[in-house]
Amino acid sequence: xxxxxxxxxxxxxxxALDEHRVMTDNSTCEIYSHDETPRHCLPLAVVFPHSHDxxxxxxxxxxxxxxxxxxxxxxxxxxxGALPSPNSxxxxxxxxxxxxxxxxxxxxxxxxxxxxxxxxxxxAREHGLFYPPDPGSSAYSRIGGNLAMxxxxxxxxxxxVTRDYVMGLRAVTGAxxxxxxxxxxxxxxxxxxxxxxxxxxxxxxxxxxEATLKLLPIPEARATLRVCYASNSDACRAVxxxxxxxxxxxxxxxxxxxxxxxxxxxxxxxxxxxxxxxLLMVEADGAADDLPRQILALQTALTGAGMLDLQIASDKNAxxxxxxxxxxxxxxxxxxxxxxxxxxxxxxxxRLAELVIHIEHLAQSYQLPIVSFGHAGNGNLHVNxxxxxxxxxxxxxAKQALHELFSQVLALGGTLTGEHGVGSEKRxxxxxxxxxxxxxxxxxxxxxxxxHNLLNPEKLLP
Amino acid sequence: xxxxxxxxxxxxxxxALDEHRVMTDNSTCEIYSHDETPRHCLPLAVVFPHSHDxxxxxxxxxxxxxxxxxxxxxxxxxxxGALPSPNSxxxxxxxxxxxxxxxxxxxxxxxxxxxxxxxxxxxAREHGLFYPPDPGSSAYSRIGGNLAMxxxxxxxxxxxVTRDYVMGLRAVTGAxxxxxxxxxxxxxxxxxxxxxxxxxxxxxxxxxxEATLKLLPIPEARATLRVCYASNSDACRAVxxxxxxxxxxxxxxxxxxxxxxxxxxxxxxxxxxxxxxxLLMVEADGAADDLPRQILALQTALTGAGMLDLQIASDKNAxxxxxxxxxxxxxxxxxxxxxxxxxxxxxxxxRLAELVIHIEHLAQSYQLPIVSFGHAGNGNLHVNxxxxxxxxxxxxxAKQALHELFSQVLALGGTLTGEHGVGSEKRxxxxxxxxxxxxxxxxxxxxxxxxHNLLNPEKLLP
Numbered sequence: 057x058x059x060x061x062x063x064x065x066x067x068x069x070x071x072a073l074d075e076h077r078v079m080t081d082n083s084t085c086e087i088y089s090h091d092e093t094p095r096h097c098l099p100l101a102v103v104f105p106h107s108h109d110x111x112x113x114x115x116x117x118x119x120x121x122x123x124x125x126x127x128x129x130x131x132x133x134x135x136x137g138a139l140p141s142p143n144s145x146x147x148x149x150x151x152x153x154x155x156x157x158x159x160x161x162x163x164x165x166x167x168x169x170x171x172x173x174x175x176x177x178x179x180a181r182e183h184g185l186f187y188p189p190d191p192g193s194s195a196y197s198r199i200g201g202n203l204a205m206x207x208x209x210x211x212x213x214x215x216x217v218t219r220d221y222v223m224g225l226r227a228v229t230g231a232x233x234x235x236x237x238x239x240x241x242x243x244x245x246x247x248x249x250x251x252x253x254x255x256x257x258x259x260x261x262x263x264x265x266e267a268t269l270k271l272l273p274i275p276e277a278r279a280t281l282r283v284c285y286a287s288n289s290d291a292c293r294a295v296x297x298x299x300x301x302x303x304x305x306x307x308x309x310x311x312x313x314x315x316x317x318x319x320x321x322x323x324x325x326x327x328x329x330x331x332x333x334x335l336l337m338v339e340a341d342g343a344a345d346d347l348p349r350q351i352l353a354l355q356t357a358l359t360g361a362g363m364l365d366l367q368i369a370s371d372k373n374a375x376x377x378x379x380x381x382x383x384x385x386x387x388x389x390x391x392x393x394x395x396x397x398x399x400x401x402x403x404x405x406x407r408l409a410e411l412v413i414h415i416e417h418l419a420q421s422y423q424l425p426i427v428s429f430g431h432a433g434n435g436n437l438h439v440n441x442x443x444x445x446x447x448x449x450x451x452x453x454a455k456q457a458l459h460e461l462f463s464q465v466l467a468l469g470g471t472l473t474g475e476h477g478v479g480s481e482k483r484x485x486x487x488x489x490x491x492x493x494x495x496x497x498x499x500x501x502x503x504x505x506x507x508h509n510l511l512n513p514e515k516l517l518p
Numbered sequence: 519x520x521x522x523x524x525x526x527x528x529x530x531x532x533x534a535l536d537e538h539r540v541m542t543d544n545s546t547c548e549i550y551s552h553d554e555t556p557r558h559c560l561p562l563a564v565v566f567p568h569s570h571d572x573x574x575x576x577x578x579x580x581x582x583x584x585x586x587x588x589x590x591x592x593x594x595x596x597x598x599g600a601l602p603s604p605n606s607x608x609x610x611x612x613x614x615x616x617x618x619x620x621x622x623x624x625x626x627x628x629x630x631x632x633x634x635x636x637x638x639x640x641x642a643r644e645h646g647l648f649y650p651p652d653p654g655s656s657a658y659s660r661i662g663g664n665l666a667m668x669x670x671x672x673x674x675x676x677x678x679v680t681r682d683y684v685m686g687l688r689a690v691t692g693a694x695x696x697x698x699x700x701x702x703x704x705x706x707x708x709x710x711x712x713x714x715x716x717x718x719x720x721x722x723x724x725x726x727x728e729a730t731l732k733l734l735p736i737p738e739a740r741a742t743l744r745v746c747y748a749s750n751s752d753a754c755r756a757v758x759x760x761x762x763x764x765x766x767x768x769x770x771x772x773x774x775x776x777x778x779x780x781x782x783x784x785x786x787x788x789x790x791x792x793x794x795x796x797l798l799m800v801e802a803d804g805a806a807d808d809l810p811r812q813i814l815a816l817q818t819a820l821t822g823a824g825m826l827d828l829q830i831a832s833d834k835n836a837x838x839x840x841x842x843x844x845x846x847x848x849x850x851x852x853x854x855x856x857x858x859x860x861x862x863x864x865x866x867x868x869r870l871a872e873l874v875i876h877i878e879h880l881a882q883s884y885q886l887p888i889v890s891f892g893h894a895g896n897g898n899l900h901v902n903x904x905x906x907x908x909x910x911x912x913x914x915x916a917k918q919a920l921h922e923l924f925s926q927v928l929a930l931g932g933t934l935t936g937e938h939g940v941g942s943e944k945r946x947x948x949x950x951x952x953x954x955x956x957x958x959x960x961x962x963x964x965x966x967x968x969x970h971n972l973l974n975p976e977k978l979l980p
Contacts (some may be wrong), residue, residue: 161762162866184764206707217705219714220682233955241864243679243896243936245668245718246944247952247978248960252681252714256707273764300623302646302735302805343764346808402703404624434705474705482708490709493695497967498710504962516709 061100061145065121069103072113077104077151088146091131091138093481094395094445099126099140104151107168108226108234108265114147115232115263118510126512127259129170129201132193134398135479137205137258141514147263149200156266160185163271164223164240169200169264173207176269185271188215191475200264206256208475210307210339213433215272217475219255226266227254230506240268253501258477259512261505275341278306279351279370282378283358284332288312288416290362291334292409295432297360298338299405303353307339308433312412314419315385315429318392324384329365336432337382385429392425393442397454401461403470405435414464415439422457424450436474462488478516486518523562523607527583531565534575539566539613550608553593553600555943556857556907561588561602566613569630570688570696570727576609577694577725580972588974589721591632591663594655596860597941599667599720603976609725611662618728622647625733626685626702631662631726635669638731647733650677653937662726668718670937672769672801675895679937681717683732689716689724692968702730715963720939721974723967737803740768741813741832744840745820746794750774750878752824753796754871757894759822760800761867765815769801770895774874776881777847777891780854786846791827798894799844847891854887855904859916863923865932867897876926877901884919886912898936924950940978948980 061080069078079085080101090096100123105111118125124144131138140146149170157166160183167176173194177187190209191197197207203225208217224238237250254262285291291310298308313333319325328335338358340350351368358366369375389396403411412428415437419426430438439461441454462472462485472489473482487495499517503509523542531540541547542563552558562585567573580587586606593600602608611632619628622645629638635656639649652671653659659669665687670679686700699712716724747753753772760770775795781787790797800820802812813830820828831837851858865873874890877899881888892900901923903916924934924947934951935944949957961979965971 159866159868161758161868163761164866206711208705212705216682219711220678229959233959234953235956235959236953237956239864239933240931241866241897241933241936243670243674243864243893243898244933245935245937245939246933247940247948247956248723248963249668249681249714249718250956250959252711256711261710273766276764296623299625302738304735343808343811345811346805349805349807402701402705404621404626404703406621406623431705435703436705469702471701471703471706471708473707474703475707477707478709486709491696491698494697494699494709494712497691497695497697497712500966501710501963504966505959 062121065117065123066101068117069114072117073103073105073110088128088131088148089140091133091136093134093136093139095136095139095480097140097142099144099146102146102148104148106151111147111228111263111265112232112234115228115230118145119232119508122508124510124513125263127200127204127263129198130193130196132197133201133205133479134476135481137477137479137515138201139480149198152265155179164268165271166266166268167199168266169203170198173197173199173202180271181274184274186274187221187269187271189218189221199267203255203264203267204257204259205477210309210431212431213308214304214306219252221270222251222255222267223270224268225251225254225264227262227264229262230508230511235262238268242270256477258479258516260502260516261511263511277344277347277370278339278341279347279368280375280378281338281351281354281358282367283336283338283363284329284365285334286331286362286364288334288412289409291336292412294336294358294360294363295408296406297357298354299433301353301357303340303350305338305354305433306341307337309337309382310429310432311335311382311385312428314425314427318388318427319381319384322384322388322391324388325381328381332364335381337379389427389440389442392427393444395443395445397441397443397458399439399458399461400436400473400476401439401465401470402434402436402474403465403468405433407468407470408432408435411437411465411468415461418457418461422453424453424457434474435470480515483516483518524583527579527585528563530579531576534579535565535567535572550590550593550610551602553595553598555596555598555601557598557601557942559602559604561606561608564608564610566610568613573609573690573725573727574694574696577690577692580607581694581970584970586972586975587725589662589666589725591660592655592658594659595663595667595941596938597943599939599941599977600663601942611660614727617641626730627733628728628730629661630728631665632660635659635661635664642733643736646736648736649683649731649733651680651683661729665717665726665729666719666721667939672771672893674893675770676766676768681714684713684717684729685732686730687713687716687726688728689726691724692970692973697724700730704732718939720941720978722964722978723973725973739806739809739832740801740803741809741830742837742840743800743813743816743820744829745798745800745825746791746827747796748793748824748826750796750874751871753798754874756798756820756822756825757870758868759819760816761895763815763819765802765812767800767816767895768803769799771799771844772891772894773797773844773847774890776887776889780850780889781843781846784846784850784853786850787843790843794826797843799841851889851902851904854889855906857905857907859903859905859920861901861920861923862898862935862938863901863927863932864896864898864936865927865930867895869930869932870894870897873899873927873930877923880919880923884915886915886919896936897932942977945978945980
């Protein structure tokens with residue numbers, strides 16, 4: 057096993073890029089050795105292409121020297137998608153941060169894959185448009201990473217996910233071939249849909265270099281509702297009622313009883329009424345004149361057994377005040393245990409109450425704190441099992457709880473990951489959901505796009 | 519070249535299905551020998567599976583005897599997608615017309631691929647939901663055909679296309695393997711997106727047997743606007759203005775000057791004001807209370823240079839009266855010439871006026887009647903070159919005009935087909951739009967899914 061990069065490969069990379077964009081020093085490699093997971097693996101080098109053509113050159117050098125490439129945006133993924141493999145080179149797209157074209161009149165933008173997600177949104181907003189997908193990391197995540205993982209966020213309940221905003225891509229396959237997919241129009245059915253095959257393929261099929269993205273007009277107004285419930289089930293039943301009437305909110309976020317307990321222990325959200333054991337944060341957007349009608353419909357659907365309090369805000373400060381509890385959660389969760397095993401399961405919304413009851417049961421029977429919150433309008437829950445990695449017994453119980461959780465999610469008609477992806481973390485569980493024949497087809501596709509198995513080889517497919 | 523089916527294959531098919539669902543007689547084969555194109559090719563047999571398992575059995579027999587299979591819904595396609603190849607068997611999914619599951623509370627339905635598109639919509643409407651994709655043939659088209667071609671229709675401008683409503687599929691690959699893709703939730707990122715790879719693959723990769731489809735709540739109210747303009751360019755500029763403000767109509771249909779001329783020659787649409795040379799049909803839908811605001815915004819955008827008349831209707835009869843001109847078009851077009859060469863090009867909406875001017879120029883320089891109408895909100899025009907197939911000189915000019923049209927569409931940043939697909943008709947033009955490397959990848963995918971080249975082998979890929 058080599059532990060340094062072949063000097064001839066370094067020479068070739070420096071010739072293709074320049075010496076400042078081929079980094080092999082330990083401190084640079086250290087920075088790129090991990091993503092948001094606790095795992096860590098030092099790459100042999102980090103390279104920073106400026107263009108599609110440079111990315112082609114990197115791929116060709118990787119083929120020549122048999123070196124594994126790990127595509128990386130901001131490294132903000134949750135499942136190890138950008139985690140280096142042993143003896144790999146990280147291809148960081150950070151320097152490919154140019155907007156290539158912007159056509160506000162046709163509502164699309166063409167960007168290099170290293171552009172920050174929020175930057176696309178910001179540019180669009182200057183022309184009355186916005187980019188709907190809003191992963192939690194959008195302030196620093198790169199669009200290439202969003203495309204690789206088919207990222208989503210709270211707005212997905214109304215606006216859909218990254219996949220729904222990609223009109224076309226440019227990419228380099230593992231064979232070094234340039235692939236151009238899709239079109240610049242809102243309709244187009246010429247040839248196989250390679251665009252959506254690459255979206256969500258987690259850097260295992262091709263290196264995405266450019267994307268044509270669809271934009272939408274900014275909704276004129278927005279309002280936020282914070283609704284408190286006496287129990288998890290009461291809140292979940294309200295979610296089901298909301299998703300069963302005509303007004304689709306642009307966010308429908310849930311916090312369970314353990315989440316409320318965590319923030320209250322941390323001294324936050326002192327304004328929640330006594331007896332609050334679950335919380336929904338609901339947002340509506342649209343024309344200013346139409347917003348009152350939407351709010352009324354949502355209010356009606358949210359009202360029911362166990363509802364303790366409903367607050368509405370539409371001005372900036374009041375909205376921020378309502379979000380305080382939710383914002384306090386990330387910090388509060390960290391105080392419970394050193395490590396959160398961060399899951400991302402989805403069930404049909406009508407089964408959400410059953411899922412949450414099952415999670416309560418798991419927490420009790422395995423004696424583990426489990427904090428659940430997330431995008432309830434899509435039935436997408438982030439289930440966080442809080443553990444101390446030094447405690448073997450606890451880690452063992454967490455593993456069992458996880459397996460039971462996944463079985464229950466599938467029994468409820470759900471899927472094991474809604475927006476985080478598979479990466480290395482979920483890889484052992486893929487066969488619980490995808491059958492052997494369908495996996496066989498995916499492996500063939502992988503082989504076809506990446507015949508030398510050089511693109512993120514230890515991810516996604518088991 | 520065989521012209522009758524191997525008797526052993528017939529025996530095997532009868533054993534797998536039953537004798538009434540394996541038809542080899544000439545009159546049945548004749549019925550299944552064509553689709554909406556003028557071409558014709560007699561299949562060796564037509565088989566009618568009832569289930570996924572029977573479809574697997576048919577595929578296995580096809581592999582054993584080396585017989586080409588042509589998947590067919592209602593045969594309502596425009597590009598020869600369901601046209602038999604020589605010595606092929608047509609697999610008609612007409613008998614696979616069962617709704618397998620319906621979950622209105624979670625807004626999805628699971629159907630066999632032979633269910634009529636409009637029937638899915640009808641069932642959904644009983645529960646306050648609807649199925650948005652609305653191809654012109656939806657009253658008789660089968661959902662399997664819609665999936666194969668990624669069908670769309672007028673509502674695509676607001677609601678998207680078939681692809682956007684498919685959550686998961688069950689299918690049989692050309693290797694006889696059962697493939698299960700996707701999920702039953704509105705989010706899910708487990709594995710490669712095989713669902714959208716199959717949607718639009720025109721029966722060349724797998725036989726789709728079952729689909730899980732997303733439904734939406736029915737908009738409470740709807741209104742129609744008919745707007746007359748002095749010229750094609752005036753109407754196209756209005757389209758661009760409409761698609762540049764926040765209210766997205768649920769239909770934005772265009773009829774050009776040749777269309778108006780055709781219906782007026784046929785004696786229809788006598789109520790259009792004098793000097794009308796282009797027409798827009800615009801629909802808005804939403805909450806009843808919100809509709810006046812939408813209409814006002816659309817009216818403002820539609821008003822501009824060359825607008826001669828704007829009529830609004832919201833009750834059923836008045837709406838029908840406004841649509842008279844558009845409904846008269848199909849019949850009127852048929853009186854111009856024996857054959858229409860029916861194209862389906864798309865350009866970014868801001869380039870629509872340029873496209874229409876180019877078409878006017880083509881009609882003049884090639885001395886051909888060209889009637890254009892279609893889904894202007896998506897920049898998707900059905901360009902119909904009217905010809906007499908017996909007139910060789912005219913056919914030659916039409917061919918040249920077509921090539922020039924396609925070049926111009928691509929130069930404007932467009933695509934050669936928005937919703938009809940490639941089939942056999944557009945196959946000679948694929949290389950104008952898709953580069954060699956990307957086509958190479960598509961061919962590899964075809965080979966991987968269909969290693970014996972038995973599924974619709976003479977379609978889509980050149």
